[in-house]
Structure formats: C-alpha cells, structure tokens
Amino acid sequence: MKEGCPYGSHRVIEPKGVLPQAAWKIDNTMQLYDNELLIDVNMLNIDAASFRQMKDQAKGNSQEIAGIILDTVAKRGKQHNPMTGSGGMLTGTVCEVGEKFPGEVEPGENIATLVSLSLTPLRIDAIHDVDMERDQVKISGQAILFASGIYAKLPIDLPRDYALALLDVAGAPAQTARLVRPGQTVLVIGGGGKSGLLCLYEAQKRAGITGKVIGLSYSERGCLRIRRSGFADQVLQGDATKPLEFYQKMLKATNGELADITINCVDVPGTEMASILATKNRGIVYFFSMATNFTAAALGAEGVGKDVQMLIGNGYTEGHAEIVLDIGRRLKSLF
Numbered sequence: 001m002k003e004g005c006p007y008g009s010h011r012v013i014e015p016k017g018v019l020p021q022a023a024w025k026i027d028n029t030m031q032l033y034d035n036e037l038l039i040d041v042n043m044l045n046i047d048a049a050s051f052r053q054m055k056d057q058a059k060g061n062s063q064e065i066a067g068i069i070l071d072t073v074a075k076r077g078k079q080h081n082p083m084t085g086s087g088g089m090l091t092g093t094v095c096e097v098g099e100k101f102p103g104e105v106e107p108g109e110n111i112a113t114l115v116s117l118s119l120t121p122l123r124i125d126a127i128h129d130v131d132m133e134r135d136q137v138k139i140s141g142q143a144i145l146f147a148s149g150i151y152a153k154l155p156i157d158l159p160r161d162y163a164l165a166l167l168d169v170a171g172a173p174a175q176t177a178r179l180v181r182p183g184q185t186v187l188v189i190g191g192g193g194k195s196g197l198l199c200l201y202e203a204q205k206r207a208g209i210t211g212k213v214i215g216l217s218y219s220e221r222g223c224l225r226i227r228r229s230g231f232a233d234q235v236l237q238g239d240a241t242k243p244l245e246f247y248q249k250m251l252k253a254t255n256g257e258l259a260d261i262t263i264n265c266v267d268v269p270g271t272e273m274a275s276i277l278a279t280k281n282r283g284i285v286y287f288f289s290m291a292t293n294f295t296a297a298a299l300g301a302e303g304v305g306k307d308v309q310m311l312i313g314n315g316y317t318e319g320h321a322e323i324v325l326d327i328g329r330r331l332k333s334l335f
Contacts, residue, residue, distance in 0.1 A: 001033060001034035001098060002034065003032050003033065003034055003035070003100075003244070004033030004034060004035045004036055004146070004147070005014060006146060006147035006148045007020075007147075007148050008020040008026075008119065008144075008146035008148070008149075010033060011026045011027045011028075011050060011121055011136055012025075012026055012027075012095075012143070013026055013027055013077070013200060013244075016182055016279040017222075017257075018178065018218065019119070019273055020078070020119040020120075020121075020146075021080075021118050021119035022117065023119075024076065024118075025075070025076050025077055026076070026077040026119075027077060027121060027137075027229045027261055028077035028122055028123050028144075029075070029120040029121075029123075030121075030123055030144065032096055032098050032144075032217070033206055034098045034100040034101075035098050035100040035102070035146070035147040036098045036101060036144050036145065036146060037094065037096075037097055037098065037101050037103065037105065037149070037151075038095040038096040038097075038098075038141055038142060038143075038149070038220065039090070039091045039092040039093065039094060039095060039111070039113070039142060039143045039144070039145060040090070040092050040094075040095045040141075040142055040243075040314040041090050041092040041102050041122070041124075041139055041140075041141045041142060041143050042091060042138065042139065042140070042234070042270070043090060043091045043092070043094070043136055043137070043138055043139070043160070043164055044069075044078070044079060044088055044089075044090050044117065044136065044137040044139060044326065045088050045089050045090065045091075045134075045136050045164045045165060045167075045168045046135045046136070046137060047081070047084070047086040047087055047088045047089075047116075047117075047135075047168075047290050048086045048193070048267035048290070049089065049267045049269075049291040050083075050084045050086045050088065050104045050290070051065075051135040051267075052267050052291075053081060053084050054068050054069070054081070054273075055115045055132070057083075059068055059144075060132070060253075062130040062132060063130075065130050066127040066130055066137070066212075066228065067136075067161075069124070069127065069137060070124060070127065070133060071251060073124050075206050076253060077121055077122070078117060078120055078122050078171060078246070079116040079117040079120075079122055080116060080118040080119075081118075084290060084291065085118070085290070086116070086118060087116040087118030087119070087120070087216060087270065088116070088117045088118070088135075088291040089112060089113050089114065089115070089117060089164070089167065089168050090112070090113050090117060090122075091110065091111070091112045091113075091154060091160060091163075091164050092110070092142075092143065092186070093109070093110055093111075094106065094107050094108060094109045094110075094111060094261040095142065095176035100147070102147055102203050103151065104193055105151070105153070105175055105325075109153055110153065110160070111141070111152065111153055111154060111285060112150045112151060112152050112154055112163065112164055112301075113145055113149060113150075113151050114149075114150040114151055114152055114167060114170065114315070114316065114320075114321060115145070115146075115149045115150060115305075115315075117150075119143070120143050120144065120149075121126065121143060121144040121304065121311065122141065122142075122143045122144075123141050123142050123182040124139050124140075124275040125139070125140045125141045125142075126139065126140045126141075127139050127145070128140070131161075134161065134165060135176055136161060136164070136165070138236075139230065139288070140167075141165040141320045141329030142206040142224060143279055147231055150316060152167055152321040152325075155287050157248070157329070158325065158328060158332075159328065159330065160211060161198050162292065162328065163325065163328070164297045165194060166198075166304060166324045166327075166328040167321055167324060167325070167326060168197035169194055169198060169288075169325065170315070170317075170320040170321050170324040171199040171288070171314055171315040171316055171320050172195040172198060172199050172263070172288045172310045172313065173195075173199055173201065173320075173323060173324055174202075174263060174317035174319065174320035174323045174324065175286060175288070175311075175313070175314065175317050175325060176198075176199045176286075177202045177205075177206060177323065178265060178283060178317065179261055179311075180202065180203050180206035180207050180211075180228045180261060181206065181207070182206070182207060182208040182211060182234040183207065183208065183210040183211050183212055184207050184211050184212075184261060185186075185207075185212045185213075185214070185254060185257065185258075185259050185260050185261075185272075186203040186211065186212070186214070186259060186260065186262075186263065187210065187214045187216065187250070187259040187261070187262045187278055187279075187280075188200050188213070188214070188215050188216065188218065188232075188263045188265060188274060189216050189237060189262065189263065189264045189265060189266055189271060189274065189318070190216070190218075190234060190240075190264065190265035190266035190267070190289070191215030191216055191217055191222070191226050191231075191235075191265070192215070192217035192222020192223060192224075192225045192226050193217075193222065193265055193266075195265040195288060196215065196217075196226075196255075196263075196265040197225065197226070197229055197231065197331070198324065198327055199263050199265060199288075200213060200215050200226065200229065201229070201231050201262075201327060201331065202231055202327070203231075203263070204231045204232070204233075208236070212233050212234070212254075213231065213232050213233050213234075214232060214233065214234045214235075214236060214250075214253055214254075214259070215231065215232035215234075215235050215236070216235075216237070216238055216240065217235075217236075217237060217293075218220060218237070218238070218239055218240070218266075219237075220237065222237075223235050223236075223313045224286060227267075229257050229301070229331075231264065236249055236250075236253060239269075240264075240271040240272055240275070241260065241268065241269075241270040241274070242274070243273035243274040243277050244277075246274040246277070246278065247274070247277040247278060250277070250278040257278055257280065258278060258280040258283070259278055259279050259280065259283060260278075260280060260284070261279070261284045261285075261286065261290060262275045262278050262279045262284070262285045262286070263284065263286045263288060264286065264287045264288060264289050264292065265288050265289060266289050266291065267290075267291055268291055268293075269291045269293060270293075271289070271291070272287075272292060272293060272297040273295045273296075273297075273300045273304070274295050276289070276297065276300060276301045276304065276306050276308055276310075277304065279306070279307070279308050279329050280306070280308075281306065281307045281308065282307055282309075283308050283309050284309045284310075284311065284314065285309070285311070286311045287310065287312060287313055288313035289313070290313075292312075292313075294310075294312065297310055298310070
C-alpha cells in the first residue's frame with residue numbers, strides 16, 4: 001500500500017497545497033492508502049443548510065436533488081456543496097482497513113463518520129432514495145476515511161437512520177453542555193429542529209431551576225415541538241431574519257435583560273444580527289448553523305456596538321458521540 005498523509009493531503013487534486021476540505025477537487029478512487037479506511041456506504045446525512053439549498057434549487061423535486069448530488073460528487077470527488085460550502089456525514093460498513101490506520105475497527109462493523117462529507121472522498125454507484133423530511137439519501141457507493149478522521153460505531157439499540165441523524169449534530173448539545181452555567185438565560189434559535197431540541201435539553205439541564213431557557217422557532221409546528229418537549233421555560237415564534245423585530249421580542253421576553261448565551265441552530269442565512277442583538281454585552285453567541293456568514297456576524301456586531309463573544313460551531317467535541325446517543329435514548333419519542 002502507498003503511504004498517505006494522516007490529514008489526507010495526498011488525495012488533493014486541485015488546488016495543490018491545501019487540505020481536503022478546502023480543496024475544490026479530491027481523488028475519489030477507492031484504492032486504499034496504508035493509513036486509510038475503506039467504507040461501503042449506505043446512507044448520506046446531508047447538512048441541513050446544504051439540503052435546503054438543493055431543495056430550493058430543485059424546487060422540491062427529489063430526483064433533481066439526486067441529480068445535483070451526483071453532479072457534485074462527479075465534479076469534486078466529494079459531497080461538498082459549492083453554494084453553502086457544507087457537506088454532511090455518512091454511515092456504512094467497514095470494507096477494508098489500511099495496515100497503518102490508527103483506529104480499532106474491523107471489516108464488517110457498522111460505523112458513522114464524524115467528519116464532514118466536504119472532505120471525504122466519495123464514490124456513488126447509485127442513489128436509491130431521497131428522504132425529504134430527514135435530509136437523508138440512501139445510496140450504494142464507497143468512501144475513504146483518513147487517519148485523522150473520527151467515527152463512531154453504530155449502536156445496536158437504536159435504528160440506523162435515527163442514530164445517524166443524532167450523530168450529525170453531536171457537536172451542538174455537547175458544546176451547549178460545556179457553555180451553559182447555572183442561573184443563565186439561554187436562547188436557542190431554531191429550537192424546534194433536531195439540533196435545537198437537543199440544545200434545549202442540555203441548556204435546561206445546565207441552567208437549572210435558577211436559569212431561564214427560551215426556545216424560538218419560525219413555524220407554529222416548531223413551537224409546538226418545543227412546548228411538547230418541556231425543555232423551554234418560554235417559547236417564542238418569530239423570524240430571525242428580521243433582527244429589529246426579533247430584538248423587541250427578546251426585550252419583552254427577558255424584561256430587557258437579553259440572553260447570556262444565544263445558540264443559533266437554524267438552516268437559513270441572514271440570522272446573524274438577530275442572534276447578536278438578542279445577546280447581552282459580554283454574552284456568548286454560538287453559531288452552530290452552517291448557513292452563518294461569519295463576515296456579516298463580525299462586522300455586524302461591530303456596527304451595532306455589541307461586545308459579544310462569537311463562537312464558530314465545531315462539529316467535534318470530546319465525547320460528543322456518546323453524549324448525543326445517550327440523549328437520543330432518553331428522548332426517542334420526540335424524534
């Protein structure tokens with residue numbers, strides 16, 4: 001076997017000198033290097049922002065979405081949406097293990113990759129189904145995991161599709177658990193979605209009885225999910241792309257105090273300023289959404305004189321897979 005870079009730079013075709021995520025095109029031939037893992041793929045879980053963009057482009061036609069995915073992978077060697085810059089993750093069965101691959105995994109084991117499809121060499125032989133509700137795509141194909149790539153063995157007590165959906169957003173509740181302290185006021189924008197509900201659960205647990213957790217959703221359906229969960233002290237319905245209107249809602253909801261921590265989980269662009277205005281000075285804004293324009297966030301905060309700490313959502317937090325699967329077992333009825 002050929003020797004490979006642990007970060008996958010040996011797979012980069014264009015431009016040379018960058019890592020696979022930043023590359024426009026990577027080598028998706030499935031000839032294994034010595035430190036790689038070969039996976040027979042059965043499911044792609046597309047990033048929410050990416051799936052929404054493709055759905056809009058395809059006008060809701062699932063066959064058109066399949067065509068967009070096939071075209072992207074054919075051109076780039078990976079599922080890296082050129083419009084949103086995001087990917088997703090996958091599940092599959094280990095096919096072959098390189099002799100120097102560092103993980104403890106064997107052929108035949110079912111795993112989910114915990115790194116983005118935007119850096120994962122992928123070959124698609126066929127697309128069998130596009131689930132428009134779950135943002136999941138059933139395929140036949142293969143993928144490569146680099147030596148630095150993280151993964152989780154799929155639990156036998158949870159359905160595969162459910163476990164994949166949880167693992168796709170594992171970083172959000174794990175980071176929430178790290179950030180929230182007792183007595184704080186926490187706002188979760190997009191609280192009616194998958195990652196939002198998980199964040200609300202962790203925020204409520206960490207803020208405790210002296211804290212306050214506010215869940216916001218654009219739709220009545222999302223608000224209903226938040227109410228049914230019982231994870232929020234207050235539920236707001238509003239449009240986070242309208243920052244001044246949303247700011248007034250938050251002033252009223254918090255008696256002018258605003259949030260100590262705002263967690264943004266939405267999959268639409270243009271919600272940066274609502275997140276910033278909803279947060280008190282010296283507070284924290286955590287952008288888990290891949291639809292975030294970080295230039296707009298940085299310059300926008302400066303423009304309104306807001307001294308807030310802004311964090312980029314990191315999909316990886318130590319122990320995040322175990323945390324989210326444990327939550328998922330407790331909250332199975334919500335999803």
